[in-house]
Amino acid sequence: MDKSYKARKEEFVSNLSGGNIPEIIAVTLVAPAAVLLWSALQSRKSFFTPYRFPSLVVDFLLNVASVLFATTLYSSAPLLLLLFIITPAVVICLGPKRNPAQKAKPPAKLSSAADGPGDGKKNVSNALDPFPIRPFLTAYRGGMMITTCLAILAVDFTVFPRRFAKVENWGTSLMDIGVGSFVFSGGVVSARSVLKEQLSKSSSAGSLPKRLVASIRHSIPLLILGLIRLYSVKGLDYAEHVTEYGVHWNFFFTLGLMPPFVEIFHSLTAIIPSYEALSLLIVIGYQATLESTDLKRYILVSPRGPSLLSKNREGVFSFLGYLAIFLAGRATGLQAIPRRTSSSKTPSQARKSLLIRLASWSFIWTILFVLNSSYIFGIGAGIPVSRRLANMPYVLWVAAFNTWQLLLLCLVETFIFPSVHKATDKSSEAERSAFATSRVMSAFNKNGLAIFLIANLLTGGVNLGLNTLDASKEVAMAVLIVYAGLVTGVALALDVWNVKLRL
Known part of the structure; x- marks a missing residue:
């Protein structure tokens, strides 16, 4: 890569101050709004059943292209795009319902002494799963992956506003919330293994040392990917933003080191049976250290010393925030x-309780964030958000943002597809959940990390083969649409072939 062009690339993503949170909220609301319109079309018109080529095109336009346009061409008018999406959704929802794919089914027959052996076995196998696949969680994870994959390439073009790119030291941006949301969503899905362990009440996972060994096995592929990315960036003389994570550190190292530390804190739930409390204890301790010692100055302004710690201090210390x-x-x-x-x-009643819990924690995280990051009428700590530090305001912002997203998507599912949570047997629930789930969203959710890796490879290829800085708006959008189509195509192909890539 030409040295002057490399310098321009690095300058393009450096020393940015971000934008304001209301604008970020308006842009990110496009994803749940698109889910609302998709749900309206499906519940009222059965538009995506059967799933043919026109269904695929509309699915892509709603759940992928709308996010791309929100972060590029409509970045200055996200409310207008929201209006374009929500208006037809409301009109369709107010219209007549035509839903042949979700016919009512009689309740599953309960096994009794009169049943034969085969009947009892059938009823047990068709019993409702205590930890079902939730369509709103699939939409949440899928939407987060889509936004992340689009942003990592879009940020290299001028059509993507600089206020959406990662902030240098202090401030908020779309990509900053995206990084934290990627980690948060990983935590959400990791809860399933904990719940299954609690249900079985078994110690099959073994002692802490055995759990650590198992977690390290899971970490090795991610750490290898981190090393591959490191050597690729250095070997190809690829433009890099050193103050993001450090000289050698990258996001794959953060993800790779997460499992062992999560297992350590999982063992602490025997003493503190609340992950919310553990999360707050970590970030409060970290923030107190930042404020009471020279650690903050060391991370932000000290020279890059000869030691590996000094060269990678952002990645090392921000890991505490990402763990929280x-x-x-x-x-x-x-x-x-x-x-x-x-x-x-x-x-x-169970769904109402879920909505109340999500709403309660959305407000709790939001209040904690406001008190931590603001200083109004003599109240609040007034600490600015810093993704580079992954400090306490950043952690609280990420938690608040994601719980609100989950609440919105849960509300959409509850009111538009009420039959999903009212299913009486496993087979009908699976059918109803599939009916209420976007094929594109499901595909991105199933192989999220693998698709993220593929998106990174495609992003690197585009940057090596195209001068993204000087590309016109038309060229940039053409490249981004083709890229979005390729990533979506790969995700759908893996889904159709039932390939599950575990990294």
């Missing part, structure tokens, strides 16, 4: 995933 985010995500997953129905609690 992951644990907050796991806490949310423990609330969102379980069915929680019983003889005394109907599916509707």
Whole structure:
């Protein structure tokens, strides 16, 4: 890469101050708004059943292209794009319902002494899963992956506003919330293994040393990917933003080191049975250290010394913040995933309780964030948000943002597809959940990390083969649309072939 062009590339993503949170919220609301319109089309028109080519095109336009346009051409008018999406959704929802794919089914027959052996076995196998696949969680994870994959390439073009790119030291931006959301969503899905362990009440996972060994096995592929990225960037003389994570550190190292530390804190739940409390303890301790010692100055302004720690101090110390985010995500997953129905609690009551819990934690995280980051009428700590430090305001912002997103998507599912949480047997629930889930969203959710890796490879290829800085708006959008189509195509192909890439 030409040295002058490399310098321009690095300058293009350096020393940025971000934008304001209301604008970020307006842009990110496009994703749940697109889910709302998709849901309206499906519930009222069965538009995506059967899933043919026109269905695929509309699915792509709603759940992928709309996010791309929100962060590029409509970046200065996200509310207008929201209006374009929400208006037809409301009109369709107010219209007549035509839903042949979700016919009512009789309740599953309960096994009794009169049943034969085969009947009892069939009923047990068709019993409702205590930890069902939630369509709103699929939409949340899929939408987060789509936004992340689009942003990592779009940021290299001028059509992507600089206020959306990662902030240098202090401030908020779309990509800053995206990084934290990636970690938070990983915590959400990790809750499923904890719930299954709690249900079985077994010690099959073994002692802490055995769990650490298992977690390290999971970490090795991610650490290898981190090394590959490191040597690729250095070997190809690729433009890099050193103050993002450090000279050698990258996001794959952060992800790779997460599992062992999560297992350590999982063992602490025997003493502190609350992941929210563990998350807050970590970030409070970290923030107190930043404020009471020279650590903050060391991370932000000290010279790059000869030691590896000094060269990679952003990545090393921000890991504490990302660990707190992951644990907050796991806490949310423990609330969102379980069915929680019983003889005394109907599916509707259980769903109402879920909405109340999500709303409560959305407000709690938001209030904590406002008190931590603001200083109004003599109240609040007034600490600015810093993704580079992954400090306490950043952690609280990420937790608040993601719980609000989950709440919105849960509300969409609850009111447009009420039959999903009211299913009486496993097979009907699977059918209804599939009906209420976008094929594109499901594909991105199933192989999220693998697709993220593929998106990174495509991003590197585009940057090596094209002068993104001087590309016109038309060229940039053409490249981004083709790229979005390729990534979506890969995701759908893996889904159709039932390939599950575990990294």
